[in-house]
Amino acid sequence: MSMLAELVEVVIGVDTHKHTHTAAVLDARTGAVLDRVTVTADPDGYTKLLDLAERRSGLRAWAMEGTGGYGAGLARHLADAGELVVELDRPKRPARRAGAKSDPIDANVPPATPWPAPGWRSPRPGPSGRRCRCG
Template sequence: MSSLTDLTDLREAIDVVIGVDTHVATHAAAVVDARTGAVLEQITVEATAEGYAELVEFADAHAVLRMWAIEGTGSHGAGLTRHLSTLEEVVIELDRPVRAKRRNGAKSDPLDAVRAAREALARPRLGTPRAGHDRQALAVLVAVRRSAVQAAADARRQLFSLIMITPEPLRARFRGANGMGLVRIAASLRVQASWDIETTITVTALRSLARRIKDLTDEAEVHEKAIAQIVRDWRPDLLAQPGVGPITAAIVLCAWSHPGRVHSEAAFAMLAGVA
């Protein structure tokens, strides 16, 4: 069953495809005959551990030779995908499409589950879900570091803008400084009793922004060190490539995920946006 992604016709290897339309609270599933495309049975379960177990029992009532076609394996379907992985079930990843408009705005999750199964049968090349463990740990760290970096950049822009309108002679303290120098000066400011309300509030805001920038910068550095450690343990050869640091290596590994996910150099070039 591990060679399913190499087949040109799934009907050669399986009896049924179980399409799953995933959502935050529930998952709709449909068992579709691999040879005829007929819908054999449908079910909707809660997106919980109990619901996942119920879904596997539902699948066990049908053919043993089966494959799961799941939408959103990295989002709403992540829990189900992990559950099936521990059971060594074969899972195919489907991109969540833009839903076609239905009459009166109606939506049918069971129909979307059927469509997912039939789409898997029709595809000439199948995609496997992204790997977990090291890859998922990197993805989490990259995302949270990016958030800290972006928030720090926003705070630096706010700090600079506030300095530009700071009353004299307070503004004079910042002349000649830039970058983190501005942050250090702002963080060292102290409110004086003789100041008017405008100057007092401005200094309080400058200190708050400076401390926020420092905390976010420190947080980003901690995440980068953790990213670097995982990359060194997993694929240290990437760090030996010219121009590849821990963050670039982590982004590459998250996109690549595992052997077989990207079927050719051309496909990886398309994924990287350098085709």
Template sequence: MDTAPGECERGTHSPMPSMQLRRDDVIVGVDTHKDNHVAVAIDGLGGRLGDLVVPATLAGFEELVAFCVAFIGPEGRLVAFGVEGTGSYGVGLARYLRRQGHEVHEIARPARAVERRLDPRRRARRTPTPGRARPVHTEDR
């Protein structure tokens, strides 16, 4: 029997692996700023372990990793970093963490107050949607 693309015959696929997190695992979220970064470490079950403010420098990045590693339990691991602004203030940190072998996820910054006040229809027009983007020509400006 033929199957459609992307489908498996019944019984021939294995179940999707799930990520099992443990209390001794560590996950880190980082809010990035020009001069310093604010990090919060949580355990694998969502409990807050601690927070730290570090300078946006190599020494600060090293301090951040050491801070996070200190929370790892005997069978735990440093699961991942969620970094806000990997295209701007967080680019140096994200690059450093990846070079050290850590998993890094980009976290979208929250909407600014002025963006939250915009009429939803205006906000939708300002947000690019896949398939709806178009090039900007000089006469459009």
């Protein structure tokens, strides 16, 4: 089984929310954070994320939660742009209590995670097969 770091050079982890998305650009081999940004969850924000990604050379993958919910619009935008998108399982509730939940931390996807692995999957459509709940 390959590690994600063996397949791409950059991983962009995205923590999705209704109004904003927080992204961390990581060096896939070292896990070092190269850049971090929070954008609006709309086409202008999606374009800003792609512009951020374009500043880094090499193969990249986007790893995000909620591709069937709050991240559906971004997942569709990225797929339309030919980007590789994988969905992460949402962290279990106990791990998120007592300050463990943080957008910047959630966006830091571990590039050493085996690929494919439990917790990684292709983006899924929203309810009724729709790609975005926002219309």
